[in-house]
Amino acid sequence: MKSLRLQLILLVFLPLTVLGTVVVWMTHHAVEGLLEHRLQKEIELVARAMRVPVERSLLAGDLGGVQDTLDAVFDIGRVYGAYVYDAGGRRVAVAGEARPGPREQIEAAELVALGEELGRYAELGGEEVFSYFVPLTGPAGRIEGLLQVVRLEQEIAEQLEELRVLGWLLWTLVMVVMFAIVLIGHRLAVGRHVERLVQSMARVEAGEPRHRAQVDGPDELAGVAGALNRMLDGLDRMQAELDVERQERQYMLEQMRQQEHLAALGRFSSGVAHELGAPLTVIDGDTRRLQQHEDLGDDARRRLERMRRQVQRTRELISQLMEFVRSDHQPAESVELGRLLRRTLAAMRPECESRGIELSVDELPDEIRVRGWEVRLEHALVNLVRNAVQAASSAVAVVVERRNGSVVVAVEDDGPGVPAGERERIFEPFHTRGKEGRGTGLGLAIVKSVAEEHQAGLNVVSSHALGGSRFELVLDQEAADG
Incomplete structure (x- = not known):
C-alpha cells in the first residue's frame, strides 16, 4: 500500500521535475548558444573597431602606429592577442603572448586571398582560441593586409560553465521549494483532513457509535x-x-x-x-x-x-x-359490553356482600360493543372484580371510559395497592397478593391470557379515587354499522 503523499510525489512532483529538468536543459542550451554568440560578437566588434586605425597606419607605412593600436586593444582585457598581416600573409605586428607561426601565416595568406571577414575556432600557441579575421583594404578596394583578433576559448567556456552551474543550482533550489510546497500543501489541503477522518473511524471502532x-x-x-x-x-x-x-x-x-x-x-x-x-x-x-x-x-x-x-x-x-x-377457537363475535358487565357484577354481588365489600358501578352505556369471545371476556371481568374484592378493605368500583377509539374497563379497590416492583409479576400464574388464604393465584393470569387473546391492553396503576390499585382492560371498540 502506497500513501497518498507518496502517490502525489510519484505521480505529480516527479513528472513535473522531469519535465522541468528537460525544459531547463533546453533553456540552458539555448542561452549558452546566445551567450557564446554574444562573446564571439564582442571580438567581432573589437576587430571592426580596430580596422580603420590599423588600415590608416598600415597604408601610411606606420608600423609603430599599427603596434600602438594593437597594444591599446590588448589592454582591454577581453582580447588574448591581436595580429596584423600584410598582403602576402607575413606578420607585421603582434600584441599578446602567443606568436603566429608559419602555419598561421600560410592560413592568413589564404584568408587575404579570400578577402572576407571570418570567425572560427582554432589552436594558437598551444591554446584553443576563437579568432576573427578582418581584411584591410586600400582606397581602391585592394586588400592590403589582414587583422586577426583572438580570444581564448577557455574564457568563453568558463563563462558558459558558470552560467550552467548557476542555472542548475537555481533549478535545484526551485525543486526543493516545490517539494516543500507539495508536502506542506498536501498536509494542509489533504493530510490533516484524512487524519481526522481516520481518527473518527478509529473512535467509532473503539466503541463510540454516536460519533x-x-x-x-x-x-x-x-x-x-x-x-x-x-x-x-x-x-x-x-x-x-x-x-x-x-x-x-x-x-x-x-x-x-x-x-x-x-x-x-x-x-x-x-x-x-x-x-x-x-x-x-x-x-x-x-x-x-x-x-x-x-x-x-x-x-x-x-x-x-x-x-x-x-x-x-x-x-x-x-x-x-x-x-x-x-382457548376459544370459534370466530370472534360482537359483544355488548354493558350487558356483559351487568351479568358479571350480578355474579359477584353475593361474594361482595359476604365479605362486606361495597361494589359501586358507573352508568353502563348499552351502545358500546367490542369484538371477541363473550365467555372468555366474562371470565376475565369476573376475575378482575374478584381480585379487587379479595384485596379491598371495604370498597370496589367499576368504571367504563372511552379513550381514543378504545373502551377502558377499570376496576379499583381501596386495598394496600400493588408495589411498583410487583406490577409485572402479579400476572404470573399462582402469584397472589392481599391477605393470606385469599385467591388461587390464577385470577390475574386468566385476565392476562384473555387480554392477549383479544390483543387488548392490561395496565395496573394506583387508584386516585379509592387509594388502592386500579386495573385497566383496554379493548378496541367496534365501529357502529352505517
Whole structure:
C-alpha cells in the first residue's frame, strides 16, 4: 500500500521535475548558444573597431602606429592577442603572448586571398582560441593586409560553465521549494483532513457509535466525511431495526414457550379435573351428611365446615385452572359490553356482600360493543372484580371510559395497592397478593391470557379515587354499522 503523499510525489512532483529538468536543459542550451554568440560578437566588434586605425597606419607605412593600436586593444582585457598581416600573409605586428607561426601565416595568406571577414575556432600557441579575421583594404578596394583578433576559448567556456552551474543550482533550489510546497500543501489541503477522518473511524471502532466525522475541508473529502456519517446513520438504523426484530423474535419465542406450557398445563389440568372431580364430590357429599347428625359437637361441626370450604376452594382452583388454559377457537363475535358487565357484577354481588365489600358501578352505556369471545371476556371481568374484592378493605368500583377509539374497563379497590416492583409479576400464574388464604393465584393470569387473546391492553396503576390499585382492560371498540 502506497500513501497518498507518496502517490502525489510519484505521480505529480516527479513528472513535473522531469519535465522541468528537460525544459531547463533546453533553456540552458539555448542561452549558452546566445551567450557564446554574444562573446564571439564582442571580438567581432573589437576587430571592426580596430580596422580603420590599423588600415590608416598600415597604408601610411606606420608600423609603430599599427603596434600602438594593437597594444591599446590588448589592454582591454577581453582580447588574448591581436595580429596584423600584410598582403602576402607575413606578420607585421603582434600584441599578446602567443606568436603566429608559419602555419598561421600560410592560413592568413589564404584568408587575404579570400578577402572576407571570418570567425572560427582554432589552436594558437598551444591554446584553443576563437579568432576573427578582418581584411584591410586600400582606397581602391585592394586588400592590403589582414587583422586577426583572438580570444581564448577557455574564457568563453568558463563563462558558459558558470552560467550552467548557476542555472542548475537555481533549478535545484526551485525543486526543493516545490517539494516543500507539495508536502506542506498536501498536509494542509489533504493530510490533516484524512487524519481526522481516520481518527473518527478509529473512535467509532473503539466503541463510540454516536460519533460523527466533521464535514469540512475540500469538497471531495467533505463528501467522503458526509458519506461516512450517512453510512454510520444507516448502520444505526439497521441496528435499531435488528434490535426491534430481535425483541419481536424473543417475544414470539416467549409466546410460543408459554403456549407450549399452557398446552401441557391444559392436558395436565384436564386429567386432574377428571381424576379429582369424583373424589371431591364424594367428600363433599359425605361431609354434608355428617353435618346433619344431631349428636355432633360444635368442634366437629366447625371441622366439617372447614373441610367443605377447602373442598369448595379446590373445586374453584380446578375451575380457574381450566379457564386459564382454555382457548376459544370459534370466530370472534360482537359483544355488548354493558350487558356483559351487568351479568358479571350480578355474579359477584353475593361474594361482595359476604365479605362486606361495597361494589359501586358507573352508568353502563348499552351502545358500546367490542369484538371477541363473550365467555372468555366474562371470565376475565369476573376475575378482575374478584381480585379487587379479595384485596379491598371495604370498597370496589367499576368504571367504563372511552379513550381514543378504545373502551377502558377499570376496576379499583381501596386495598394496600400493588408495589411498583410487583406490577409485572402479579400476572404470573399462582402469584397472589392481599391477605393470606385469599385467591388461587390464577385470577390475574386468566385476565392476562384473555387480554392477549383479544390483543387488548392490561395496565395496573394506583387508584386516585379509592387509594388502592386500579386495573385497566383496554379493548378496541367496534365501529357502529352505517
